[in-house]
Amino acid sequence: MKIVPIDLGERSYDIEIDQNALSRIGAAVESLGSVSRVALITDDNVEPLYAEVASQAIVERGLDLDAIVVPSGEQTKSLDYAEALWEQFLEIKIDRRSVAVALGGGVVGDLAGFVSATYARGIRYFQVPTTLLAQVDSSVGGKTAINLPSAKNMVGAFHQPSGVLIDPTVLNTLSDDQYRAGLGEVVKYGASLDENFFAYLEQNTEKVNARDPIALETVISRCCELKAEIVKKDERETSGLRALLNYGHTFGHALESRIGHGKLLHGFGVALGCSLAARLAFCLAQKGDDRFSDINESWIARQDKLFESLGLPTRLRDLPAVVGVEVDCSPEKLVELMSTDKKTEFGQLNFVLPRKIGDSFLVRNVSVSDVLDALHLQ
Numbered sequence: 285m286k287i288v289p290i291d292l293g294e295r296s297y298d299i300e301i302d303q304n305a306l307s308r309i310g311a312a313v314e315s316l317g318s319v320s321r322v323a324l325i326t327d328d329n330v331e332p333l334y335a336e337v338a339s340q341a342i343v344e345r346g347l348d349l350d351a352i353v354v355p356s357g358e359q360t361k362s363l364d365y366a367e368a369l370w371e372q373f374l375e376i377k378i379d380r381r382s383v384a385v386a387l388g389g390g391v392v393g394d395l396a397g398f399v400s401a402t403y404a405r406g407i408r409y410f411q412v413p414t415t416l417l418a419q420v421d422s423s424v425g426g427k428t429a430i431n432l433p434s435a436k437n438m439v440g441a442f443h444q445p446s447g448v449l450i451d452p453t454v455l456n457t458l459s460d461d462q463y464r465a466g467l468g469e470v471v472k473y474g475a476s477l478d479e480n481f482f483a484y485l486e487q488n489t490e491k492v493n494a495r496d497p498i499a500l501e502t503v504i505s506r507c508c509e510l511k512a513e514i515v516k517k518d519e520r521e522t523s524g525l526r527a528l529l530n531y532g533h534t535f536g537h538a539l540e541s542r543i544g545h546g547k548l549l550h551g552f553g554v555a556l557g558c559s560l561a562a563r564l565a566f567c568l569a570q571k572g573d574d575r576f577s578d579i580n581e582s583w584i585a586r587q588d589k590l591f592e593s594l595g596l597p598t599r600l601r602d603l604p605a606v607v608g609v610e611v612d613c614s615p616e617k618l619v620e621l622m623s624t625d626k627k628t629e630f631g632q633l634n635f636v637l638p639r640k641i642g643d644s645f646l647v648r649n650v651s652v653s654d655v656l657d658a659l660h661l662q
């Protein structure tokens with residue numbers, strides 16, 4: 285078992301990475317003390333696989349449990365489903381001493397987290413992530429959200445969980461695409477924050493592709509440690525440090541909105557986004573910006589190679605094969621999408637860009653012509 289503490293004063297909690305994590309849920313909930321009821325929230329993909337073992341672990345501690353199953357998929361992260369959960373919480377008599385358990389991927393984690401943040405002005409909850417993407421990113425750090433029809437994650441709250449329980453063996457039932465999407469975020473951590481971790485991934489691609497449980501424990505715990513370091517210094521993303529977790533995300537989000545959320549999986553968008561961000565840094569280096577003097581063609585090739593060896597796309601021309609349809613992702617269209625993104629600050633194009641492997645920084649107000657040049661390099 286590995287434990288990664290998230291040090292946030294009175295909001296501190298542990299991330300436990302353990303092959304028996306699911307059977308420890310009940311003990312973890314009980315350890316909070318004064319628990320009136322437990323609501324287990326999961327989706328219809330995860331329910332047949334893991335709800336029983338999770339429920340069993342909760343009821344065997346003498347806790348009163350209700351399970352709520354929502355449909356899987358991005359469309360569930362909506363105000364309608366948040367309202368349905370608030371109503372169900374009321375019906376099953378969830379109160380301020382109750383605890384929610386989010387058992388599922390990013391959609392369940394974000395939705396259940398948001399409902400826990402808002403119901404009765406906030407109740408305690410655990411994250412029990414069952415996708416790689418949720419295990420290395422979305423379940424950690426207290427961001428909760430639902431989508432607006434035209435803007436992903438636009439409505440939400442920072443609400444730290446009481447704990448995160450991660451069982452790497454649940455990844456054995458994950459589809460190949462969902463698994464690779466998680467690897468997109470994994471490579472992001474190495475490329476932007478930790479050169480040694482990047483090298484570890486380069487040296488262990490076979491084991492990672494084979495979902496080797498020991499390699500996965502190392503991978504998940506290192507990602508959680510890197511995220512924990514950042515979250516404890518910039519919990520609410522005010523200093524710009526937490527924004528470093530968004531390497532590849534400015535381009536990635538534009539691609540996701542162009543193609544459709546859920547159609548292009550987030551991690552695939554991140555992989556393409558990191559590849560484009562590297563090319564943007566290269567363009568700036570070519571124009572004499574010495575902040576990017578280490579970014580050359582062999583640097584880009586090294587990053588591309590790691591993504592590709594993990595089955596992830598690095599070129600816009602790979603997109604039709606990834607999403608199964610032709611899509612117009614012309615540079616001009618993508619720039620337009622980035623400029624009109626609801627989350628763009630003051631209409632500026634901001635990017636996390638690499639200085640070298642494992643070292644990145646936030647660059648604000650990049651010019652449209654530089655971005656277009658980078659997109660034309662693809």
Ligand code: GLY
Nearest residue numbers: 421425427526529
């Ligand atoms: N996924 C980025 C963050 O948690 O800040």
